Amino acid sequence: MKITQISIFIENQSGRLWEVCDLLGKNNINIRALSLADTSDFGILRLIVNDPEKAYQKLRENEFTVGKTEVIAVEVPDSPGGLAKVLKILKDNNINVEYMYAFVERSGDCAIMIFRFDETDKAIEALNNNGIKTIKGQEIYGL
Structure with missing residues (x-):
């Protein structure tokens, strides 16, 4: 019943959200649901994707700060x-x-x-x- 959610900490600046989405898209990872919460300095992007393990690996390989959470x-x-x-x-x-x-x-x-x-x-x-x-x-x- 549990689902793996990917959480990415991204700087609150123009283009960072695009970088995440572009990377996932280029790796054939489809976003099923998302939530973005921000502060003045950074945001937490929470994603449900079709392949959470692959997403986690690709994000880490590209030096994003990423974690996995059960939802x-x-x-x-x-x-x-x-x-x-x-x-x-x-x-x-x-x-x-x-x-x-x-x-x-x-x-x-x-x-x-x-x-x-x-x-x-x-x-x-x-x-x-x-x-x-x-x-x-x-x-x-x-x-």
Whole structure:
């Protein structure tokens, strides 16, 4: 159920985001989802890609500061209150959401969200026990 997310620390300057995307594209690595958070000096680009190991290697070879993190993809009901339903399960199980972002695909009547938790295994169990589907990495990478 866990998905490998690539996190890249990039300087907050013109062209750095392009360098990452250009490098990935030239190596046939497709970005499935992304999140960019920045400060005045640097940004953290978080990516879900079709081949996380290859992306990690290529970025390191090109001297980017890169890390891998486990996240999960969750089907969230695409209706008013859908995200609140998922978040209530997490709240009721005392699970903290460190961050989250949207995914580009839809699955039936659900949207897909990427979550990072402080207790990933506990979150997966709580969500699955309450009828919320978590999506396998291979399914996400292959979209």
